[in-house]
Amino acid sequence: MNDIRPLIPLLITAGILIGGNGLQGTFISLRALQEGFSTSMIGIIGTGYNIGFAIGCIYVTRIIRSIGHIRTFSALAAIASAASISMLLFIHPTSWFTMRLIQGLCFAGLFAVVESWLNARVTNNTRARTLSIYRFVDLGAVTLAQYMIPAVGISGFELFAIISMALTLSLVPISFADRSSPSPPQAVRFDLRVLWKVSPLATVGCIVVGLTNSSFRSLGPIYADGIGMSITSIATFMSVGIFAGVVLQYPLGHYSDKLDRRFIILISAFGTFAAGLFLAFVAGTNEWLNFVGIFVFGAFGMPLYSLCSAHANDHAAPGQHALVSAGTLFFWSIGAVIGPLFASFMLDLFGPQALFIYTTVVLFAFMAYTLLRMGTRSGVPTGSRRQRFRNLLRTSTFFNKLATPPTEKED
Incomplete structure (x- = not known):
């Protein structure tokens, strides 16, 4: 357990991110339906997230190598949080497509930071346990996040606020991670x-x-x-x-x-x-x-x-x-x-x-x-x-x- 303890902040951060991302995917579709968006428009909005994710896969390593892990994470978490709140302020298909594209790009980078950091800290002795815990965090976070929707409801501002809060709070555990930032990942x-x-x-x-x-x-x-x-x-x-x-x-x-x-x-x-x-x-x-x-x-x-x-x-x-x-x-x-x-x-x-x-x-x-x-x-x-x-x-x-x-x- 002592070997795993330094990784706990990163795993908590991963849980917050994965849960928030899983919650957004379901909630945005249902809220868009309630707002009167057509099914095809909801599909286009979903596509926006995946376009951003694809772009993020290409460029995130360059960003991490330029400014480091924690600065990359902080910047992307702040942008993703702002994008979530913006969807409440500007309820329009074009705005939502743009915000979901931005979120996709940010989440590709956020996951890359966490996982490259975990890779830098994991050892052969802790690899299997870390991977098992990480998969448990993934499954548990996404599953539990779905039930925030009936518990809170989709009509008000609350879920937008919860998602934004989660993205902001994900900065807290990673800030308490090992003070020595890992070396920049290979391109x-x-x-x-x-x-x-x-x-x-x-x-x-x-x-x-x-x-x-x-x-x-x-x-x-x-x-x-x-x-x-x-x-x-x-x-x-x-x-x-x-x-x-x-x-x-x-x-x-x-x-x-x-x-x-x-x-x-x-x-x-x-x-x-x-x-x-x-x-x-x-x-x-x-x-x-x-x-x-x-x-x-x-x-x-x-x-x-x-x-x-x-x-x-x-x-x-x-x-x-x-x-x-x-x-x-x-x-x-x-x-x-x-x-x-x-x-x-x-x-x-x-x-x-x-x-x-x-x-x-x-x-x-x-x-x-x-x-x-x-x-x-x-x-x-x-x-x-x-x-x-x-x-x-x-x-x-x-x-x-x-x-x-x-x-x-x-x-």
Whole structure:
């Protein structure tokens, strides 16, 4: 425990950030619906966040190297807090799109600061425990944050204020962290052509995860509202889908290390596809059936990013793993920009069930492409070249280093 104690301020900061971010995603969609924004406009606003996040992935390392961790964190937390309050002062789609874009850029930087700082402080003895605690913080913060919405309500100013307060208060624990600021992180290279050459399947897979899972995160509340769920049920619906992601992470990851990883990717995609069909055509307005469906959707869908990243690392040459980590996150961001936007237009045209019809179409195409790649290229045999499965967060490129087992050396 003594080894972990210096990391506690950083982990508390991470919990505040992840919880605030998870709360914003659901709340902004519901509040925009209450303000009379169309579903397609809500999708555009969600896209703004993902555009900012993609930009942040590219430039945040340069900022940290220029002014250091704590100054970067302080500046971005202040900007994100101001953007949250601005959404209350200027209730207009254009303003909200702009503020969400700014928030996306800031959160990409905030997570990068925390995770690069954790990487600098973690040791081989504390890596596994730190990673476990960090995943627990992630899951607990996002799940609990959803229930702030029915507890407080979406009509007033309170949730905007709570989000702004959380972002401001996240400065407190990190200010009590180890006084010696870590060395600036190495610059992250972005050569997206390299990732495509390393693994076309992983590249397409990360885009697909962005297209589907991000659409659920942005428009899941709109779907749930559209089929008549209460605010409390909407919070439960979103929590179940997010919490379910941990259930099959390790079983799927375990078997992907032993079998052709593409076969496990295919199983994961098929499970998500089947759950999408169930939600679109069977669950209807029955709340319990929707909870069951979204649980299966999250259980199979959430591990897909980690599986694709592991597959890309299987084919990466020495010295390419950091680039692969940056590339998979960036390609996910591309899908996350396009997905909520296109899905929102589908919801406007065809109703709430169109969200999961859209995801099933995307996943069906991905399954077909996976089968094509399996027939085109032989799998990587288990052995020295195979990388162990890592349960990854889509927060920053530095999480991949935090998840690297002590027996492996990250390039």
